[in-house]
Amino acid sequence: GAVVSQHPSWVICKSGTSVKIECRSLDFQATTMFWYRQFPKQSLMLMATSNEGSKATYEQGVEKDKFLINHASLTLSTLTVTSAHPEDSSFYICSARLGPGPYEQYFGPGTRLTVT
Amino acid sequence: AQSVAQPEDQVNVAEGNPLTVKCTYSVSGNPYLFWYVQYPNRGLQFLLKYITGDNLVKGSYGFEAEFNKSQTSFHLKKPSALVSDSALYFCAVSPQNRDDKIIFGKGTRLHILP
Numbered sequence: 313g314a315v316v317s318q319h320p321s322w323v324i325c326k327s328g329t330s331v332k333i334e335c336r337s338l339d340f341q342a343t344t345m346f347w348y349r350q351f352p353k354q355s356l357m358l359m360a361t362s363n364e365g366s367k368a369t370y371e372q373g374v375e376k377d378k379f380l381i382n383h384a385s386l387t388l389s390t391l392t393v394t395s396a397h398p399e400d401s402s403f404y405i406c407s408a409r410l411g412p413g414p415y416e417q418y419f420g421p422g423t424r425l426t427v428t
Numbered sequence: 429a430q431s432v433a434q435p436e437d438q439v440n441v442a443e444g445n446p447l448t449v450k451c452t453y454s455v456s457g458n459p460y461l462f463w464y465v466q467y468p469n470r471g472l473q474f475l476l477k478y479i480t481g482d483n484l485v486k487g488s489y490g491f492e493a494e495f496n497k498s499q500t501s502f503h504l505k506k507p508s509a510l511v512s513d514s515a516l517y518f519c520a521v522s523p524q525n526r527d528d529k530i531i532f533g534k535g536t537r538l539h540i541l542p
Contacts (some may be wrong), residue, residue, distance in 0.1 A: 318471075346529075355534035356472075356518070405471050409530075413522060414460045414479045417530055419471035 315339055316408050318420035325396055325427055333391045333423045335406030341386035342408030346417065347379075350403045362389045396427045430455045432521050434533035441509045442541050449504040449536045451519030461502040462520040462530065463493055472518060478502060489513070509540045 315338040325331050335345055343364050348356040360368045360381050368381035378400075380392040389408075393400055403424050407417040433452045441447040453459065460479055464472040476487025483495045493504045502519060519533040 316471075353537075356532050358529065358532075361529060403469075407472075413524060414477070415522075416462055416474045416477055417472075417520075418474065419464075421471045422469070424469070 314410070314418045316406065316418045316420040318406055318423050320423060321421060322424040323426070325425070327397055327427055328395055330392055330394045331396055331425060333393075333404055333406075333425075335389045335391070335408070335420050337387045337408045337418070340408075340410060342389075342410070343386060344409055344412075345383060345389040346407045346409075347381060347389070347391050348405045348407065350405060350422075356405065359391075393425065396425070398427045401425055401427045430521070430523060430531055432519055432531050432533040434517075434519055434536045436536050437534075438537045438539065440539045440541060443511055444508055447506050447509045447513070447538065447540075449517050449519075449538060450501070451503060451533060452499070452501045453519075453521045453531075454500065455521050455523050455531070457524045459524060460522040461493070461495060462522070463487065463491070463502075463504050464518045464520060465489075466516040466518065466535075468515075475504070475517075511540045511542050514538055514540045 317336045319334045345362040347359045359374045360370045362368045362381050362383040364383045370376045383389040405422045407419040409415045409417050431454045462477045463475040466472045478485045478495045486492045516535050518535050520530045522530045
């Protein structure tokens with residue numbers, strides 16, 4: 313149980329275009345999902361916390377107009393990288409929790425974005 | 429500020445030897461503690477967690493972790509390392525409040541040498 317999927321697993325796009333990444337909790341309902349960015353050989357950087365039916369909460373330094381997050385249902389959150397640039401190339405990972413406190417996060421397999 | 433420290437960027441262990449990956453935290457109250465593992469080009473996998481009770485927690489793949497409240501540590505251990513244990517390991521802390529966020533350490537790369 314507690315499986316999180318991401319789609320696509322990898323994507324290559326041209327500079328200036330937008331890319332949408334989907335994150336789904338397959339066998340549980342997640343009121344809260346998280347979006348992370350990971351650079352090579354580095355730790356996770358939390359980008360935003362996504363709550364179903366409300367606006368996402370972005371971490372300091374993350375441009376909310378560039379990284380659009382939508383949490384339309386209890387099983388789906390999307391991250392759209394708008395007007396992508398080469399510096400947006402990264403590994404994006406989503407996760408979901410059953411609840412706060414003692415509940416662990418379940419992570420998606422990640423999406424490798426390359427902007428040319 | 430609340431934080432999680434993994435003091436070692438990399439740990440090298442010979443196959444068959446015991447391994448320890450260190451983690452200390454600075455969080456008010458009594459937090460919940462987690463360990464995750466990440467294999468190359470993959471998302472993170474949950475290994476184990478400490479909520480309350482016995483200080484020694486057993487998890488997946490033969491891993492265990494020891495909670496030490498006085499030292500605010502939660503070190504990951506395994507009695508006999510396998511080459512397949514080579515991966516990136518993250519320690520994480522969830523404060524006992526209504527905040528949904530988990531605070532992650534920067535990760536420790538574990539190399540098991542055959």
